[in-house]
Amino acid sequence: MATLDAVALGKRIAATRKAKKLRQTDLARDSFVSLPMVKAIEQGKRYPSDTTLEALAAALGVDPTRLLDTYTxxxxxxxxxxxxxxxxxxxxxxxxxxxxxxxxxxxxxxxxxxxxxxxxxxxxxxxxxxxxxxxxxxxxxxxxxxxxxxxxxxxxxxxxxxxxxxxxxxxxxxxxxxxxxxxxxxxDDPLLTASVAYVRTEVFFTARAHAAGTRALEAAVDAAPAARDEDTAAARGALHMRAAVIAGRDGDADTANSHLTHARRLSEQTREGTYLGTAFGPESVRIHELSVAVSLGQDHVDDALAVAREWTPSKALPAERRSGFWIELARAQMWGSRFNDAFESLKVARGIAPQHTREHPWTRETTGTLVRLRRADEETLHHFASWVGAV
Missing domain, CATH: 1.20.1050 (Glutathione S-transferase Yfyf (Class Pi); Chain A, domain 2)
Known part of the structure; x- marks a missing residue:
């Protein structure tokens, strides 16, 4: 006998398939799941294993959590x-x-x-x-x-x-x-060396060695090639973006804003794109304006909210970066007592990149605060909090 969960999941898979204009035979072929199994799942008669759910999601071009929001x-x-x-x-x-x-x-x-x-x-x-x-x-x-x-x-x-x-x-x-x-x-590639310096900042974030991280990034900027084309401008600009955020975590607003200014100028020489695995361009810099304001803390909440009043990232940006924007915006909205808006932003982030949103510590922190304050729609919020592990 079909369970309610299996029926709801089957309906969601069928609706997603139809929205993609696929037949059941197409879904079976593309997912390497047998046609009888696809039919049974859509009818709610069978509950798919994690492997089967992932195969169906991949064939449909969606994250598994779009089909089953409790999927882990x-x-x-x-x-x-x-x-x-x-x-x-x-x-x-x-x-x-x-x-x-x-x-x-x-x-x-x-x-x-x-x-x-x-x-x-x-x-x-x-x-x-x-x-x-x-x-x-x-x-x-x-x-x-x-x-x-x-x-x-x-x-x-x-x-x-x-x-x-x-x-x-x-x-x-x-x-x-x-x-x-x-x-x-x-x-033997100075631009790749610059990208590794960008990634290395994770170590400084983890250790909360923000001043040392800022100095390391500034040294990387000094060693990077001069900005003579899009690739070199993007390499230097990405380092400045990263330096702005870590300086913000250190509470150094002047240094953070100086690096943002450099990044903004360099972004004017590039199109938004991915350079050696790092997104850079005018939109990425706008996202980092929000990131810096949030890094500087609650006293800068108005600066963070001002970015979102004027602009939100386009779908041209990588999902990881776009979801990060909404997670950081939710943090600022919570600080500004805009609790419903904060929860809506977290839901937008989840729709863009569920795995990134679920594992982001600020998602759990913001959600946990909303739960403690009993803000937003309580049943939906508790469901979301359970999904991210905040309760």
């Missing part, structure tokens, strides 16, 4: 992968195996993981991370000219680091950053 399979997969990732890093500088894939094959899968990172698809990265790290390291050690292989090591490690950092494995994240710093000199 990505978290399970990430935590299951962390020990294997850690073990693979233990001897990163020692050749342990022969390459199984060519550099061209690795370039394709690494590019895909970069896209997954930007889309906040952390569960998918975790599924491939241990084998991918082993493969890029094997290719690096076997290569005579290590430049291309080193770039792959850096890009793969950065994608895996996003998973470790977002899911609280901060020691593992720091080791992945060190892997990037070890590999990047072999790439």
């Amino acid at each position: 399979g990505a978290e399970t997969r990430v935590h299951a992968a962390l020990p294997a990732i850690s073990a693979g890093l233990a001897a990163y500088d020692v050749p342990l195996s022969s390459p199984r894939r060519t550099l061209d094959e690795l370039h394709t899968i690494v590019a895909e993981t970069v896209n997954w990172r930007l889309a906040a698809q952390y569960g998918r990265i975790a599924q491939h991370a241990p084998a991918l790290l082993g493969d890029v390291l094997a290719a690096f050690h076997a290569a005579r000219d290590k430049r291309a292989a080193a770039r792959l090591v850096v890009a793969a490690a950065r994608s895996v680091d996003a998973v470790a950092y977002k899911y609280g494995a901060r020691d593992l994240s720091a080791r992945l950053v060190e892997l990037m710093r070890w590999a990047v000199p072999y790439a």
Whole structure:
């Protein structure tokens, strides 16, 4: 007999399929799920396993939480992968195996993981991370000219680091950053060196060593190539954006605003885009204006809210960055006693990038505060708070 949960889930899958103008046979083919199983799930007669739900979601082009808002399979997969990732890093500088894939094959899968990172698809990265790290390291050690292989090591490690950092494995994240710093000199690419300096800031955020982080980023700006084209302007601009935020965390408004000014000027020389895995351009700088105001604390709530009154990010930006905007806006709205608006912003963030929203500490903090204050629609809020682990 069908349960109410299975019926509701089946209806949501069917509605999503129809909105995508797909037949059941199309969904079965694209998801590699049998047609009888697809029919039974849509009718509420069968409840899909996590693997089946993920396959259906991938075929429909949506995150599994769009079909089942209580889904936590990505978290399970990430935590299951962390020990294997850690073990693979233990001897990163020692050749342990022969390459199984060519550099061209690795370039394709690494590019895909970069896209997954930007889309906040952390569960998918975790599924491939241990084998991918082993493969890029094997290719690096076997290569005579290590430049291309080193770039792959850096890009793969950065994608895996996003998973470790977002899911609280901060020691593992720091080791992945060190892997990037070890590999990047072999790439002989000053722009890639600048991007690794950008990522390294995570270590300073974790340690709350904000003044040291600001100095490290300023040194990276000094070492970066002069802004002569879009790529070089984006490299320097991204470092300035990052420096603005960490200076804000340090309570240094003057330094933060100075870096924002530099980033804004450099963004005028670029189109919004992704440069060596980092989004930069006019919209990214606007998002960092909000980030800086929130980093500076509650006294700057009006500055944060002013950004959102005039502008919100477009869908052209990566999902991870867009969801971050709404999470930070929710924090500012809560400080400004705009509790319903704060909850609405969190729901927008969830719709854009559920995995990023669920694992963001400020999501839990803001949601927990709203629950304690008993603000917003109570039943819906408690459901959301349960999903993020705030209650």
